[in-house]
Amino acid sequence: MSSALFRVNHSSGTPLYLQLMDQVKHAVETGALSAGEQLPTIRKLAEDLVMNPNTVARAYRELEHEGVIELRHGLGAYISESVTGRVKVTRKAQNVVQSAIERLASSGLSEDEIRRLVENELALLRAEKISGGENE
Amino acid sequence: MSNFAIETSALRKSYKGTIALNGLNLEVPQGSIFGFLGRNGAGKTTTIKALMGLLRPDSGSARVLGLSALDPHNGIAIRRRVGFVTEDKELYPYMTVEQIIRFTRPFFPKWRGDLESRYLDIFDLPRNCKIPDLSKGMRSKLMLLLAVARGAELLILDEPTDGLDPAALEEVLRELVTLSASEGVTIFFSSHQLAEVEQIADHIAIVDHGRSIVSGSLDDLKARYQRLRVVFERVPNGEVRWVDGVERVEQEGRTISILASRNVDGIVEQARSFAGTSVEQYPVTLKEIFLEHVRNN
Numbered sequence: 081m082s083s084a085l086f087r088v089n090h091s092s093g094t095p096l097y098l099q100l101m102d103q104v105k106h107a108v109e110t111g112a113l114s115a116g117e118q119l120p121t122i123r124k125l126a127e128d129l130v131m132n133p134n135t136v137a138r139a140y141r142e143l144e145h146e147g148v149i150e151l152r153h154g155l156g157a158y159i160s161e162s163v164t165g166r167v168k169v170t171r172k173a174q175n176v177v178q179s180a181i182e183r184l185a186s187s188g189l190s191e192d193e194i195r196r197l198v199e200n201e202l203a204l205l206r207a208e209k210i211s212g213g214e215n216e
Numbered sequence: 217m218s219n220f221a222i223e224t225s226a227l228r229k230s231y232k233g234t235i236a237l238n239g240l241n242l243e244v245p246q247g248s249i250f251g252f253l254g255r256n257g258a259g260k261t262t263t264i265k266a267l268m269g270l271l272r273p274d275s276g277s278a279r280v281l282g283l284s285a286l287d288p289h290n291g292i293a294i295r296r297r298v299g300f301v302t303e304d305k306e307l308y309p310y311m312t313v314e315q316i317i318r319f320t321r322p323f324f325p326k327w328r329g330d331l332e333s334r335y336l337d338i339f340d341l342p343r344n345c346k347i348p349d350l351s352k353g354m355r356s357k358l359m360l361l362l363a364v365a366r367g368a369e370l371l372i373l374d375e376p377t378d379g380l381d382p383a384a385l386e387e388v389l390r391e392l393v394t395l396s397a398s399e400g401v402t403i404f405f406s407s408h409q410l411a412e413v414e415q416i417a418d419h420i421a422i423v424d425h426g427r428s429i430v431s432g433s434l435d436d437l438k439a440r441y442q443r444l445r446v447v448f449e450r451v452p453n454g455e456v457r458w459v460d461g462v463e464r465v466e467q468e469g470r471t472i473s474i475l476a477s478r479n480v481d482g483i484v485e486q487a488r489s490f491a492g493t494s495v496e497q498y499p500v501t502l503k504e505i506f507l508e509h510v511r512n513n
Contacts, residue, residue, distance in 0.1 A: 090414045093499025095435035123397040130390050132249050132418040133397035135435065196496060203495050207484040 083120045083128035085112055096131060100139035105148060108163050109170050119149060119157040218282055221246050221370045221402040222267060227276035229262055229426075236262040237273065238426035244404050244419070249396050251413030251434075252406040254423035255510060260406040263423070264374045268300055281370060296324065299363030301356070301373040313350070313358060314343040317365075326367030335361040338387065352379030360388065364395065371395075373405040377412055389416050414502050422506055429509050434502070441500040444474040446487040459486050463508065475500065475508060 085107050088099045107113040119125075122140065126133035140157050143149045147166075149157045184194050222244035229237040237259050244250045254260050265271045266278050269291050281297055283290040308316060313336075321327045336343065339357040342350075350358065356378055363371055371392075377385050393416055395401045407413050413420060414434070421431035430437065448470045458465065461479030465472060476483050484495050 091411060091501055091503070093438050093441070093501045093504070095438045097435050098439075123394075126393050126397050127390060130386060130393055130415060132416055133393060134248065134418045138435070200494050200496060203484055203497050204488065207481055207488055207495075 083125050086125065086129060088129060088131060090131070096135050097139040097142065100136065101143055101146075101148075104139070104143055108148065108159060109167060111167075113159050115159050115161045115164050117159045119159070121156055218279070219246055220244055220279075221248075222250075222278075222280055222372075222404055224263070224266075224278045225276055227263070227266060227273050227278055229266065229271065229273045235426055237266070237276075239276070240423065240426060241428055242421060242431070244402065246402055247396070247400050248419045249392065249403045249417050250405070251417030251420040252404060252423065253408065253410070253413055253420055253506065254406075255408060258423045259426040260423060261374055262426075264300075264302070264372055264406060267372055268302075269294065280372075296326075296366075297368060298370045298372060299366055299368035301359040301363050301371070301376050309348050310346070312344050312346050313341050316347065316358070316362070320362050320366075324366035328365050328367050332361065332365040335364065335391070338391065339384075353381060353384050356380060357384070357388065360391075364401075368401065370402045371404065373403065375407060376405050377407065377409065385412065392416055410503050410506060420502075422509055424510050430505060437505060438499065438502070440476075440478045440480075441505055442476050442480045443498040443500050443504075444476060444480070444483060444487065445494075445496045445498070446472045446474065447494040448472065449491050449493050452490045456490070459483055475504075 086100060086103050088096050088103075090096065092099070104113070104119070113119075119140075120128070122133050122136045125131075126136050129136075140149065140151060144151050144157075147160055147162050150160050151157050181194060184197075185191075189197075220243045222242060224240055224242040227237045227240040227242075228235075240259065240263060242252075242263070252260055252263070262271070266273050267280055267285050269285050269288065272286065278285040280290075280294050283294055285294060308319075311319065317332060317336075321332075335341070335357070339354075339361065341354060341358060341361070345354075347355070347358070356376060357380075360373070360376060363373070377388055380388060389412060392403055392405075396403060405417075417434055419432065420434050420437070421428045423429070451467070451470055451472075456465075458474075459479060459482050461476050461483055462474055463477045464475040467473075472487075474483060474487075480497070484497070487495055
């Protein structure tokens with residue numbers, strides 16, 4: 081139940097609860113946390129990281145909503161059993177991304193160029209979803 | 217009972233023709249750690265004095281834990297339930313740390329001996345030292361002890377971290393987080409240090425020229441504000457009428473940089489309809505939000 085897996089950057093423009101959510105998900109994907117394992121309590125994590133307990137609570141609530149963790153009343157937060165299937169999907173996706181990146185890198189693109197291309201595509205995809213929604 | 221520990225509406229105050237508060241609206245949610253930000257002279261201390269009942273605003277309302285702070289009859293009830301740390305940390309010059317604690321304790325029936333000893337210990341306060349001989353940082357810690365140990369439901373702190381070195385600052389911030397997490401205390405603190413506000417606040421208000429110009433959940437503000445960089449094949453002709461949420465547009469050649477305060481997806485969509493070939497999105501820090509608004513105001 082250590083808080084050492086988590087480290088937020090307070091002065092970043094990325095919302096802190098999203099940073100925390102990403103780190104929990106990342107820990108699950110890498111296997112640092114697995115199904116059934118307990119997360120630190122809201123109070124402990126807030127004290128260890130010196131951050132707002134309501135923000136930690138929000139991250140935990142959202143993670144519960146996404147099915148990554150289970151909040152057991154009075155007992156704490158646990159990594160959900162259902163993440164096992166999700167981990168398999170992300171492991172497969174990792175292979176797809178890996179081969180795509182290897183091909184891009186071998187065509188001479190730099191790390192930054194690849195990152196920007198990916199981010200640009202994601203931004204366009206999101207805008208497309210929104211305008212698609214309006215046309216329906 | 218309202219969900220706000222502090223609520224002010226259209227609060228106004230002038231001193232000899234100088235406007236200190238110009239219609240200040242504030243809503244501090246129960247249980248939040250609320251960072252009250254602004255430049256020196258923006259109206260932070262005047263607001264806190266009004267909440268303490270130390271000055272009479274010209275108009276408007278101010279409620280603390282549901283009680284009107286402008287009604288002198290509520291003074292004692294408010295002080296029993298609210299701990300204040302003021303900017304002026306003079307205290308009683310002839311007392312020692314131990315003496316001022318013993319002097320303060322009987323005024324508060326809910327005095328928390330456990331918190332008193334915890335803070336004496338954690339803050340390493342020298343019990344037998346006379347108050348004028350304490351460093352500025354030690355005085356800040358002592359004020360905080362006296363405010364917290366009365367069993368306050370709400371803390372109103374004016375620059376509580378004034379004079380603290382980085383190690384002491386971290387200790388005090390951690391104690392405030394603990395108070396919030398374990399006791400559910402609402403903490404309202406003013407500061408012009410963005411870093412400490414970002415570290416522990418979940419809600420903020422930026423006050424400038426006596427008005428609150430930005431307020432809300434800090435994470436929601438960070439999610440709403442984005443910087444977009446759009447590259448066009450050819451620059452759109454004439455003046456573009458941007459959709460809602462565009463705060464500032466800067467153009468350099470075929471690149472346009474946009475600061476958005478909301479509606480990011482709508483703006484991306486619009487940029488793309490002008491044949492924007494690339495749209496990059498960057499997060500915006502609290503510092504950028506602060507400077508953007510305080511500069512424009």
